[in-house]
Amino acid sequence: xxxxxxxxxxxxxxxxxxxxxxxxxxxxxxxxxxxxxxxxxxxxxxxxxxxxxxxxxxxxxxxxxxxxxxxxxxxxxxxxxxxxxxxxxxxxxxxxxxxxxxxxxxxxxxxxxxxxxxxxxxxxxxxxxxxxxxxxxxxxxxxxxxxxxxxxxxxxxxxxxxxxxxxxxxxxxxxxxxxxxxxxxxxxxxxxxxxxxxxxxxxxxxxxxxxxxxxxxxxxxxxxxxxxxxxxxxxxxxxxxxxxxxxxxxxxxxxxxxxxxxxxxxxxxxxxxxxxxxxxxxxxxxxxxxxxxxxxxxxxxxxxxxxxxxxxxxxxxxxxxxxxxxxxxxxxxxxxxxxxxxxxxxxxxxxxxxxxxxxxxxxxxxxxxxxxxxxxxxxxxxxxxxxxxxxxxxxxxxxxxxxxxxxxxxxxxxxxxxxxxx
Amino acid sequence: xxxxxxxxxxxxxxxxxxxxxxxxxxxxxxxxxxxxxxxxxxxxxxxxxxxxxxxxxxxxxxxxxxxxxxxxxxxxxxxxxxxxxxxxxxxxxxxxxxxxxxxxxxxxxxxxxxxxxxxxxxxxxxxxxxxxxxxxxxxxxxxxxxxxxxxxxxxxxxxxxxxxxxxxxxxxxxxxxxxxxxxxxxxxxxxxxxxxxxxxxxxxxxxxxxxxxxxxxxxxxxxxxxxxxxxxxxxxxxxxxxxxxxxxxxxxxxxxxxxxxxxxxxxxxxxxxxxxxxxxxxxxxxxxxxxxxxxxxxxxxxxxxxxxxxxxxxxxxxxxxxxxxxxxxxxxxxxxxxxxxxxxxxxxxxxxxxxxxxxxxxxxxxxxxxxxxxxxxxxxxxxxxxxxxxxxxxxxxxxxxxxxxxxxxxxxxxxxxxxxxx
Numbered sequence: 001x002x003x004x005x006x007x008x009x010x011x012x013x014x015x016x017x018x019x020x021x022x023x024x025x026x027x028x029x030x031x032x033x034x035x036x037x038x039x040x041x042x043x044x045x046x047x048x049x050x051x052x053x054x055x056x057x058x059x060x061x062x063x064x065x066x067x068x069x070x071x072x073x074x075x076x077x078x079x080x081x082x083x084x085x086x087x088x089x090x091x092x093x094x095x096x097x098x099x100x101x102x103x104x105x106x107x108x109x110x111x112x113x114x115x116x117x118x119x120x121x122x123x124x125x126x127x128x129x130x131x132x133x134x135x136x137x138x139x140x141x142x143x144x145x146x147x148x149x150x151x152x153x154x155x156x157x158x159x160x161x162x163x164x165x166x167x168x169x170x171x172x173x174x175x176x177x178x179x180x181x182x183x184x185x186x187x188x189x190x191x192x193x194x195x196x197x198x199x200x201x202x203x204x205x206x207x208x209x210x211x212x213x214x215x216x217x218x219x220x221x222x223x224x225x226x227x228x229x230x231x232x233x234x235x236x237x238x239x240x241x242x243x244x245x246x247x248x249x250x251x252x253x254x255x256x257x258x259x260x261x262x263x264x265x266x267x268x269x270x271x272x273x274x275x276x277x278x279x280x281x282x283x284x285x286x287x288x289x290x291x292x293x294x295x296x297x298x299x300x301x302x303x304x305x306x307x308x309x310x311x312x313x314x315x316x317x318x319x320x321x322x323x324x325x326x327x328x329x330x331x332x333x334x335x336x337x338x339x340x341x342x343x344x345x346x347x348x349x350x351x352x353x354x355x356x357x358x359x360x361x362x363x364x365x366x367x368x369x370x371x372x373x374x375x376x377x378x379x380x381x382x383x384x385x386x387x388x389x390x391x392x393x394x395x396x397x398x399x400x401x402x403x404x405x406x407x408x409x410x411x412x413x414x415x416x417x418x419x420x421x422x
Numbered sequence: 423x424x425x426x427x428x429x430x431x432x433x434x435x436x437x438x439x440x441x442x443x444x445x446x447x448x449x450x451x452x453x454x455x456x457x458x459x460x461x462x463x464x465x466x467x468x469x470x471x472x473x474x475x476x477x478x479x480x481x482x483x484x485x486x487x488x489x490x491x492x493x494x495x496x497x498x499x500x501x502x503x504x505x506x507x508x509x510x511x512x513x514x515x516x517x518x519x520x521x522x523x524x525x526x527x528x529x530x531x532x533x534x535x536x537x538x539x540x541x542x543x544x545x546x547x548x549x550x551x552x553x554x555x556x557x558x559x560x561x562x563x564x565x566x567x568x569x570x571x572x573x574x575x576x577x578x579x580x581x582x583x584x585x586x587x588x589x590x591x592x593x594x595x596x597x598x599x600x601x602x603x604x605x606x607x608x609x610x611x612x613x614x615x616x617x618x619x620x621x622x623x624x625x626x627x628x629x630x631x632x633x634x635x636x637x638x639x640x641x642x643x644x645x646x647x648x649x650x651x652x653x654x655x656x657x658x659x660x661x662x663x664x665x666x667x668x669x670x671x672x673x674x675x676x677x678x679x680x681x682x683x684x685x686x687x688x689x690x691x692x693x694x695x696x697x698x699x700x701x702x703x704x705x706x707x708x709x710x711x712x713x714x715x716x717x718x719x720x721x722x723x724x725x726x727x728x729x730x731x732x733x734x735x736x737x738x739x740x741x742x743x744x745x746x747x748x749x750x751x752x753x754x755x756x757x758x759x760x761x762x763x764x765x766x767x768x769x770x771x772x773x774x775x776x777x778x779x780x781x782x783x784x785x786x787x788x789x790x791x792x793x794x795x796x797x798x799x800x801x802x803x804x805x806x807x808x809x810x811x812x813x814x815x816x817x818x819x820x821x822x823x824x825x826x827x828x829x830x831x832x833x834x835x836x837x838x839x840x841x842x843x844x
Contacts, residue, residue, distance in 0.1 A: 099706075207664030224663065228709060239814050240698035240721040241646065242629030242788030245690070247812075252699055253685070256678050263675070268667070276662035277674055278709045280702055284521070287650060287700045287719035287755075289815060297709035299662040333709075366664030390669075392661055393711065 008124045008420065009413030013356050015118035016412050018405035024110045025404065028054060028094075029102035038395025039102055042167070043095035043137035043148070044072065044176035049183045051094045055109065055134065056184065062117060064132075067188040071159050072180045073149040075190060076132040078116045080125075080419060087129040088418045089199040089378070090115065090411065093138035093149070093370060098168075100139070101397020103204045103387065107404060109134045111202040115412040126419030128197055135370040136177075142167040143176075150370035154377045155193055198345065198418045199374040202383045202411050204399050206367050208390030216406040218363035219349035220382035223372050224274070224303040225338035227312040230295055231258065231319055235326040237284065237292035252282055252291040254326035259296065261322035265314055266300065273311070274301040274366060303338050303364045339372050345381035352413035358406050367392075383407055383414070430546045430842065431835030435778050437540035438834050440827035446532045447826065450476060450516075451524035460817025461524055464589070465517035465559035465570070466494065466598035471605045473516045477531065477556065478606065484539055486554075489610040493581050494602045495571040497612060498554040500538045502547075502841060509551040510840045511621040511800070512537065512833065515560035515571075515792060520590075522561070523819020525626045525809065529826060531556045533624040537834040548841030550619055557792040558599075564589040565598075572792035576799045577615055620767065620840045621796040624805045624833050626821050628789050630812030638828040640785035641771035642804035645794050646696070646725040647760035649734040652717055653680065653741055657748040659706065659714035674704055674713040676748035681718065683744035687736055688722065695733070696723040696788060725760050725786045761794050767803035774835035780828050789814075805829050805836070 031051045032041035041047040052074055056066050065077040074094075077087065092108020112132035119126070135153070140146030143165045151157045163174030205211075210218055235251030259277055266275035276299040283293040298315065302308050319328050346362065353360035363384060365371075374380045385407035388398040453473045454463035463469040474496055478488050487499040496516075499509065514530020534554035541548070557575070562568030565587045573579045585596030627633075632640055657673030681699055688697035698721040705715040720737065724730050741750050768784065775782035785806060787793075796802045807829035810820040 205664070206661050208666070208669065226663070237816060238812070239628045239789055240700055241648070241696055241723050241790070242627070242814070243696075243812060244630070244693050245695070245697070246693050247630060250698070252702065256681055259678055260682070271666045271668050273667070274663055274665075275667070276672070276710070276712055278662055278704070278711050278713060279707045280674065280704045281707075282700075282702045285701045285703075288698070288721050289700050290698055291700060299710050301663050367661055368663070390660070390665065392664075394659060 006417055006420070009352055009355065009416040011122040012115065012119050012124050012412035012416045013409035015122040016114055016405055016408045017118070018401055021110060021114040021404055021408055022401040024058070024113065025102060025106060028106050028110060032096065034099065034395055036395040039096045039100050040098050041094065041096040042098070042142035043139065044173070044180045045142065048095055049180055052134070052184065058113060062120065064116060067190045068181065068184060069153070069190040070192060071149050071152045072136045072177055073153055074134040076113070078119060078130045080129040081127050083129065085128040086195040086197040087131040088415055089131050089133050089196045089374070090415055091133035091135065092201050092203055093135045095137055095139050095141065097139050097141045097393045099395055100393055101395060103397055103399045104206070104392050105138060107204055107399065108202045111404070111408040111411050114408050115415055118412050119416065124416055126416060128419040130415055130419050138370050142169065143173045147368065147370055147373055150373040153193060154373040156373050156376060196378040199371065199378050199380045200383065200411060200414060201369055201371040202407050203369060204387040204392060205363070205384040206387060206390065206392035209363055210384060210386035211388065211390060213361065215359045215361050216385065216403050217353050217358055217360045217410050218384035219346045219353070219360055220341065220365050220384055221346055221362050222303065222338060222340040223365040223369065224301045225305055225308045226334060226336045227298070227300045227308055227332065228334035229298045229315070229330050229332045231298060232329040233258065233294045233323050233326050235292055236290070238290040240288040240290060243290060248290055249326050250290050251294040251326050254323035255294040255296055257322040258319040258328065261318045262298070262315065265311055265318050272302060273307070301366065305338050336372070339375050341375060341381040342379045345379050348417060349381055349383055349410060349414050352417065353410045356409055356413060358410055360410070383411055428839055428842070431774055431777065431838040433544040434537065434541050434546050434834035434838045435831035437544040438536055438827055438830045439540070440823055443532060443536040443826055443830055444823045446480070446535065447524060447528060450528050450532060454518065456521065456817055458817040461518045461522050462520050463516065463518040464520070464564035465561065466595070466602045467564065470517055471602055474556070474606065480535060484542065486538060489612045490603065490606060491575065491612040492614060493571050493574045494558045494599055495575055496556040498535070498538070500541060500552045502551040503549050505551065507550040508617040508619040509553040510837055511553050511555050511618045511796070512837055513555035513557065514623050514625055515557045517559055517561050517563065519561050519563045519815045521817055522815055523817060525819055525821045526628070526814050527560060529626055529821065530624045533826070533830040533833050536830050537837055540834050541838065546838055548838060550841040552837055552841050560792055564591065565595045569790065569792055569795055572795040575615060576795040578795050578798060618800040621793065621800055621802045622805065622833060622836060623791055623793040624807070624829050625791060626809040626814060627785070627806040628809060628812065628814035631785055632806060632808035633810065633812060635783065637781045637783050638807065638825050639775050639780055639782040639832050640806035641768045641775070641782055642763065642787050642806055643768055643784050644725065644760060644762040645787040645791060646723045647727055647730045648756060648758045649720070649722045649730055649754065650756035651720045651737070651752050651754045653720060654751045655680065655716045655745050655748050657714055658712070660712040662710040662712055665712060670712055671748050672712050673716040673748055676745035677716040677718055679744040680741040680750065683740045684720070684737065687733055687740050694724060695729070696721070723788065727760055758794070761797050763797060763803040764801045767801050770839060771803055771805055771832060771836050774839065775832045778831055778835060780832055782832070805833055
């Protein structure tokens with residue numbers, strides 16, 4: 001692939017319509033809208049089905065070809081001069097957090113749609129087809145295990161292993177999936193896996209760097225690695241009024257000592273370590289009973305595998321020592337090594353932003369994305385745009401219309417170029 | 423009142439039957455029995471109604487007079503030579519914690535019953551009537567506000583203020599109360615309040631002191647005071663993967679700092695302070711979201727009002743300073759000053775234990791009891807017996823048969839004496 005700027009790219013970018021893109025974002029946000037301005041659109045729910053229907057309607061009105069695979073990943077194709085060439089993929093997801101916003105996921109899908117329309121209007125033909133994709137269940141808001149669609153597509157896991165997962169509403173994933181597929185019986189069915197030429201995922205940053213720096217676009221260099229684990233601390237229940245302090249095995253106090261020790265272990269003057277205890281469950285959680293058990297979660301992330309290995313490997317001993325005499329048990333729940341996007345992919349985005357005169361920096365993603373799985377099977381990168389206060393997974397999530405359009409222009413140029421490369 | 427030992431007391435104590443008392447404890451524990459050996463007998467539940475029926479049957483078989491008041495406090499009277507004299511009260515409660523044991527509450531009621539039977543068998547007549555009482559909803563396990571029956575009886579609160587309380591099962595207290603009263607339509611109805619000559623509450627210690635010292639009985643000197651409060655810590659939610667540590671307002675980390683500061687404030691080389699954080703609720707409690715809000719409970723107890731005032735008064739400032747930049751809000755949920763039982767009552771118990779040759783120490787109660795409210799309107803004291811490992815509010819709660827009997831013997835002597843005093 002080359003990273004130069006081509007004329008077709010300029011024409012496609014120029015045809016991106018800020019107002020049209022914005023209107024599509026607002027129209028989609030009405031599906032599953034919350035009264036507080038946010039969006040609740042659980043994967044494979046009635047709202048997800050309605051969002052898919054809206055998107056399919058827009059695509060078919062533009063003569064684009066819609067298809068779906070067995071995990072309900074939705075594809076929208078703009079044909080290329082070589083209809084059977086491996087397509088360039090662009091997209092993200094339609095599902096949201098329970099108290100999510102209008103942009104997380106939706107922006108990636110609709111920026112893709114805007115670019116396909118812009119390519120048509122600019123009269124740009126590409127060698128390769130370009131497929132918009134809306135991956136199924138990225139958020140894990142209804143069914144806990146996230147990135148279901150991209151993970152299955154990339155062969156990182158088997159669809160069959162997800163079918164029995166029970167959602168927060170008690171419905172099995174297999175049942176919700178069947179209902180979603182049954183809602184579009186006429187769609188062409190894609191096979192389980194097939195080669196893609198490249199994948200670009202546009203997304204809001206979900207962090208404060210672009211906004212703080214007043215920069216409209218980032219070429220994302222990769223996704224930091226994570227170590228997730230649950231720590232169980234086992235103490236001894238007792239009556240809060242009668243048990244002398246010296247005789248207590250208070251699981252909460254032990255957990256506090258353990259978290260304090262982890263704060264020290266994770267301290268980083270460069271502020272690149274991300275360490276979060278987001279969940280604490282106390283048993284029996286009664287004001288006048290000494291806590292018998294505490295479970296707390298650890299979310300530890302870093303872009304450098306060596307740091308993850310080193311500090312991650314010292315968590316168990318730190319927790320055990322600090323929590324004594326209470327006993328501790330650590331269960332890893334997710335281990336993801338850092339993902340590094342190919343330099344050529346990052347460079348193409350940078351070059352196109354530069355060619356369009358749109359400010360762009362390189363940035364690592366702090367959050368997971370479907371791009372993490374796609375990167376295992378095809379050259380992948382992401383384009384970030386700023387979001388207000390770095391806020392995401394929140395009803396107040398917001399991106400400015402001009403930033404949405406600037407991201408889509410860089411995307412248009414990048415896709416035009418990728419779809420013409422062999 | 424005198425504190426000497428009288429012959430009727432010796433005869434009553436001698437008639438206490440360890441096996442009969444133990445059998446009644448085991449029979450009652452079968453009502454609401456849990457598969458783990460514990461008891462779940464919520465106040466005013468079907469299990470409570472069944473426990474009352476069992477007790478009423480035993481009482482009526484012995485010719486004792488059963489009555490009930492408007493808050494379903496259950497009374498079982500052994501008549502005195504002066505039928506209209508203010509009675510001596512003895513008892514505790516029949517309700518349990520959700521995962522409670524066989525002795526908390528039940529022992530006080532059944533030790534009372536054993537003593538009334540023993541008095542009959544010993545042919546001891548008393549001047550005053552002796553009333554066993556089973557107070558309604560001591561535990562607060564179903565309806566949050568505890569000691570409902572004793573509080574209303576003592577005039578510390580109005581029954582009407584409780585009727586709308588909604589139980590953990592969604593049922594209003596008023597409705598559950600009506601159902602309980604309707605189950606015994608033939609019982610004589612006692613008026614709301616009436617004078618009692620004295621109240622003795624036998625109970626397991628719920629702490630380790632008697633067992634550690636190998637002492638069978640304690641004369642309880644009073645009940646320590648408490649300050650309960652809830653602390654809310656308000657931070658800012660954010661994505662665990664993207665938000666730099668330096669920009670976080672993590673409500674959980676702020677709560678940990680606050681609890682650490684409280685640990686320091688509450689430290690006590692004499693180990694008389696009781697300080698417990700038993701409940702922690704994190705919002706949104708998601709592993710990959712920085713906690714936005716944390717609520718934690720404070721249970722602070724001490725027998726000395728001055729200590730409660732001094733350290734209790736410094737909690738708010740300590741929490742506020744430690745939790746900054748997160749904001750904090752403290753809501754007191756219960757303030758109880760220490761209760762001191764009359765010296766004469768404590769001395770009577772001591773003298774009777776001594777007269778019977780049963781080892782006895784003085785001890786302050788770390789836990790609340792109905793005696794706390796009764797002490798407001800009549801001379802009150804408690805008798806403690808040991809429990810294994812100091813454990814209570816737990817299915818493994820256990821008291822030895824011989825300790826149950828020894829406590830009942832001291833109780834028998836004490837009641838015989840109190841019921842013959844003017």
